[in-house]
Every structure is written in C-alpha cells, then in structure tokens.
Amino acid sequence: MTVAVDRTKCIGCGACVMECSLEAIDLVDGVAVPDPQKCKDLGACVKVCPTNALSLAVPAQAQANPEQRSPEAGSKFNLKDPLPEAVSDYSQGNEKKTIRSQVSPVAGGDVWSGVWVIIEYSNGRIAPVSWELLGEGRKLADSLGCELCGVIAGHQVEGVIPEAFAYGAEKVYVVDHPVLKDYRTEPYAEAIAALVRKYQPEIILMGATSMGRDVFPAVATKMQTGLTADCTVLGIDPETKLLQQTRPAFGGNIMATILCRTRRPQMATVRPRVMGMPERVEGRSGELIREEFALTEEDFRTKVLEFIPADAKSAFLDKAEIIVAVGLGIAAKRNLVLAEELAEALGATLAGSRGAVEAGWLSHDQQVGQSGVTVRPKVYIAIGISGAIQHLVGMETSDFIIAINNDPEAPILRVANYGIVGDLFQIVPALTAEFKKRLQHGVAN
Numbered sequence: 001m002t003v004a005v006d007r008t009k010c011i012g013c014g015a016c017v018m019e020c021s022l023e024a025i026d027l028v029d030g031v032a033v034p035d036p037q038k039c040k041d042l043g044a045c046v047k048v049c050p051t052n053a054l055s056l057a058v059p060a061q062a063q064a065n066p067e068q069r070s071p072e073a074g075s076k077f078n079l080k081d082p083l084p085e086a087v088s089d090y091s092q093g094n095e096k097k098t099i100r101s102q103v104s105p106v107a108g109g110d111v112w113s114g115v116w117v118i119i120e121y122s123n124g125r126i127a128p129v130s131w132e133l134l135g136e137g138r139k140l141a142d143s144l145g146c147e148l149c150g151v152i153a154g155h156q157v158e159g160v161i162p163e164a165f166a167y168g169a170e171k172v173y174v175v176d177h178p179v180l181k182d183y184r185t186e187p188y189a190e191a192i193a194a195l196v197r198k199y200q201p202e203i204i205l206m207g208a209t210s211m212g213r214d215v216f217p218a219v220a221t222k223m224q225t226g227l228t229a230d231c232t233v234l235g236i237d238p239e240t241k242l243l244q245q246t247r248p249a250f251g252g253n254i255m256a257t258i259l260c261r262t263r264r265p266q267m268a269t270v271r272p273r274v275m276g277m278p279e280r281v282e283g284r285s286g287e288l289i290r291e292e293f294a295l296t297e298e299d300f301r302t303k304v305l306e307f308i309p310a311d312a313k314s315a316f317l318d319k320a321e322i323i324v325a326v327g328l329g330i331a332a333k334r335n336l337v338l339a340e341e342l343a344e345a346l347g348a349t350l351a352g353s354r355g356a357v358e359a360g361w362l363s364h365d366q367q368v369g370q371s372g373v374t375v376r377p378k379v380y381i382a383i384g385i386s387g388a389i390q391h392l393v394g395m396e397t398s399d400f401i402i403a404i405n406n407d408p409e410a411p412i413l414r415v416a417n418y419g420i421v422g423d424l425f426q427i428v429p430a431l432t433a434e435f436k437k438r439l440q441h442g443v444a445n
C-alpha cells in the first residue's frame, strides 16, 4: 500500500504535510506529493485531508511513465493530471521530482500556459487599460518564462492589431465577426471562452472597465474558474508560480492577496490607470492567429438598438491630466462654483469624493476612489477631502497632489506633494485668481 493523491481534488492546504510525523509528504506546485520511500502507510494524512484527495493505493509500477518537469516547462500547469499510480518512482535519493503525465504542448492538450490580455475595442475606441495590462502582462510572462498574447474580439479590428504588437504582444488572437460589432455579454463571452478552451492560457487579464466587469465574470463562469476583480497589484509567487492577485478588501482596510490554486485560467481585472503605460514600439510585429466565430446573430437574444455615448465630461475622468476634486469640506452644493472656477482656469476636470457624490453635488461617474474611478492625472487638487483609504486608492498614484484642508492631521496631507492647511473658502478663490493671472501672462509655472 502507499498513498495516492487525486490532483483534481487536492487544494494544496498542507493539512497532510502538517499531520505526517515522518515528513513523507510535501507540497510541490501547490499539490501534495508523497514520498514512498519515507511513507509507512500510517494513513494520518488520508484522515486529515478535507477534500478526500488522498487514499491508500496499491502501486502499479509497471504502468508508470513519470516525466520530470523541466525548467523549460516554465509554469505550465496540468489541471487534469492524475498522479501516476507508481508513486515509488517519484523520488530518487533525496531529490524530489514533480511528475507530469499526459502533457501535450499543443493546443487542445491539458497544458495551461501563457499570459493573455483581452484588448477592449468597442465603437471604434480601444480602452487604454489594455495597453497598461500588456505592460504588466510582460512582467508576469517574463517571470513565468511564457508568451504574452493579446486577444481582440470585435468587428473590423484590423487597425487594432499593429497596436497590440507595438505595445508588446508577441502573439495576437483575432476574432473578427459582424456579430461582435457592438458589445454584448453573450457573444463576447462566447468568443473569449472558445479561444480559452482551445489555447488554454494560464492567466488572462482585462481592464476593470464596464465591459471587463461584465464579460469577465461570464467567461469565468463558463470556464468554472475564479476571478479577482479590481486588482491593484499583480505578481508571480516565485515558488508556486501562482498569480498573486492583490486588491483592497473589507472596505479597503486591508490589501488581500488572492490565489487561484486549482482552476485555470487564473483571471483578474485591473482598473484603468493603476498600472503604468508601457513603451510603444512602432513597427514591432509578432504572430497573428485568426479564429472563426462559429455562432450567428440568431444564437443571441440581446439586440443593440441604439448606442448613446456617455457624457463626455465624466466619461474621460480616468484620462484627465488635471483634476480638481471636492469633498464634504465644501459644505454645500452652491459652493461647488469655487471648484468649477478653479477647474475652468486650469482646464481641469471636476471630480469628487464619495461624500460629495452621496450629498448629491456630483454624479457617480465623477467619484474618485475604490467604488468610483481610479485616476492618475499629472495634477490632482483635493479640496476639502479628508483622504479616507477608499479615496486614496483611487488617486494616490497621481503625479502631483495638492491638498487643501483645514485639519493638519487629515490623511490626504500625508500623500500630498503640497499640503495647504487652512480654510478652503479663502484659499481656493485666491488660487484661482493667481492661476488666472499667471496663465493670462503666459507664465508656465
């Protein structure tokens, strides 16, 4: 008898490792691997396993065909690998080996490899977060030693392809079909899921835009995998090679790092402007793979009757270069005019805290922060905003922050490059007058 592990059930919790007094079982790539040379069939690990992934089994050495995971295999992850029955071949001396069986390097096999970025293209517009994610995806792919690929689903997308290469994709998958002309959840989710099923990427990323927030959960559901929304940091665990997906949790009071251990692909969305923009290299090219879209208009119930663009002012808050943001410190809606005048003088976009939005002074799409928009302007002027963590996560990567607050202990002052402590009703009109004067005279600074 010896211990066998059902890899489809093992969740890598480590309970068996803790329980084994002989140190005869260990976690390798997040999966329990018994060492038959140390194991004495005590069965303690089998009893403690919360998912019944372990059992005492008879070895069938003759059928074993273990294959050592080579460094070139990078992060390739085989979900459906059952442990070969001949566990006696797992270790040689002190050297522990990770077994891979039925590994197929071609599409359609069980190998999940590659970092994909879904490039959002709709109504002739590419969401710039797609390029930010190609920059971030590059780092992840380099850590894993795998390919970085872009995915474009839409209609008449030819112009987008060279851009995807220019921003760093090595390979681009394209599904171009009239059904994908206007964004709808069902066809887009179907197009992406079909590609994922065929090519099996290990990680897929998309912007936490309206489209990303809508289509990614549908894709995750189709793939029966996990999805971490609104990540602010992504990384690769050097040991397990799992995607570390970090995002604010519990109302923004802690940063939680979330792992998707047992399902593939690992899926995450990231808000616009959280990651930096990568360098664009004109003329860079790579491999282009065009895929058919098998479904027709009749297969989908939702029809687009009309496209009404969002209010231009608020729609581009995440791209604004100068933002004047107000908080509850302005005390009443009538005082908004102070911020509006300052914004007009600077050619800035008006935004605010959730406090200001809930007071009815601004619309929700003008809200900066965790439950609003993430911004990264060159200049962010915060007027009467305290700087709660939920606000800071949406603006603290701004290039230059000016905060006006009458409380010297206000948290916003800790992230500000310039903090002006005083009454906003005196300071803001004075600033507006001074900016107007200087800009009229063509003084740049």
Ligand SMILES: Cc1cc2nc3c(=O)[nH]c(=O)nc-3n(C[C@H](O)[C@H](O)[C@H](O)COP(=O)(O)OP(=O)(O)OC[C@H]3O[C@@H](n4cnc5c(N)ncnc54)[C@H](O)[C@@H]3O)c2cc1C
Binding pocket: 251, 252, 326, 327, 328, 329, 330, 352, 353, 354, 355, 356, 367, 368, 369, 370, 371, 372, 373, 383, 384, 385, 386, 387, 388, 389, 390, 391, 394, 404, 405, 406, 407, 410, 422, 423, 424, 425
């Ligand atoms: C799950 C969750 C999500 C959230 N998401 C967001 C989000 O996306 N964005 C967001 O902003 N908040 C968010 N919040 C709310 C957040 O916690 C704060 O409540 C909110 O940011 C406070 O808004 P405020 O800074 O405008 O108001 P306050 O905290 O009341 O601050 C007002 C500030 O104005 C200053 N002030 C008052 N009078 C003057 C004056 N005359 N001159 C100068 N300064 C003055 C005060 O000193 C104070 O610092 C969220 C909360 C939760 C629980």
